Amino acid sequence: MTSMTDEIRARRLRLSLLAAGLIALGGCAAFALNQQATAPQPLPTIVKPAPKPKAPARPDGSTLTDGQAQAALISQADLGTPWTPTRGAATWRDGLLKATTSGADCQRLLDALYTDEILGGPPRVAVGMDDTDTDAQLRYQIGARRPADIDAALSWLKTLPDRCARFTATTQTGITEDIKVTGASVPDVGDARQGLRVSLTTTADDADESVLTLDVAAVRVGQDAFALTNGGLGDVANDTTQVAVQDGALRLADARRQGRAQV
Incomplete structure (x- = not known):
């Protein structure tokens, strides 16, 4: 138990x-x-979403599309009557601007005027207009060069009233030209600018004298620049040059703002 x-x-x-x-x-x-x-x-x-890639910059640093550069050109509306779209190169271009001289800087100036390479290289876009009353011709271009190159071209233009104040050149037909270069004021627009007035005087066999006058202006606006020549036999209307520079700077600045907004 x-x-x-x-x-x-x-x-x-x-x-x-x-x-x-x-x-x-x-x-x-x-x-x-x-x-x-x-x-x-x-x-x-x-x-996080990947950042949107920026549009690649052009070699010259411009952010403008081809369409924006074209829109930055001045037009007939900027100049008013009697300016019309150009009918082609003026006869005095080949007859008087295609000439040779001994000075390197002065020859460079003549070549730039003849080829429309005021900024030292071919333009990106350009436009020409004619004054049907006086046969003057205005040629306007947007440059395709870097800002440093543009500033170098402007600095060179600034030296010409001293280096090429007065010189002679010979046309392809053997005519001797007496050429004068002076500084010219342009509206205070853009970041850098330079103006010139060039006059070419020739005397024919019959002692008749003819004078070709050219207003030249170049302006840099940020990374971009424009240049123009306003030329004709006799005198040219400088107020047209002033209007073209003023309106050109406004158009280019507006196109640059649009370009930055779309990047």
Whole structure:
């Protein structure tokens, strides 16, 4: 009887110990689960959109599209009557501007006037207009050169009233020209500018004298620039040159603002 009682007690003890172990095991599992639930979780990664690439700059640094450069040209509306779209190069261009002289700077000036490369290189876009009353011709261009090159061209133009104040040249037909170069004022527009007045006087065999007068102006506006010549036999209307420079600077500045807005 006693042995049976002892066996029952031992079995109850083992069950008690087992129950205690299960309870302890459950507590550890619950603690582990609670730790997993309350552990800090990493924040979600926010993927930022790739920045929109900027339009590639032209070699000359301009941000203008071809259409914007074309829109920056002055038009017949800027000059008014009697200016009309050009009918072609004026006859005096080949007859008088295609000439040779001994001075390097003076020859460079004649070549620039003849080829319309006032800024030292071919223009990006250009337009010509004729005065039907006087046969004067205005040629206007947007340059395609870097600002440093434009400033160098402007600095060179500024030296010409001293270096080429007066010189002679010979046309292809053998006519001798007496040429004078003076500085000329232009509206205070853009970031840098220079104006000239060039007069070429020839005397024919019959002693008749003819004079070709050219207003020359070049202006840099930011990274871009424009240049013009306003020429004709006899005198030319300088107020037309002033209007062309003023309106040209406004048009180019507006085109540059549009160009920056679209980049």
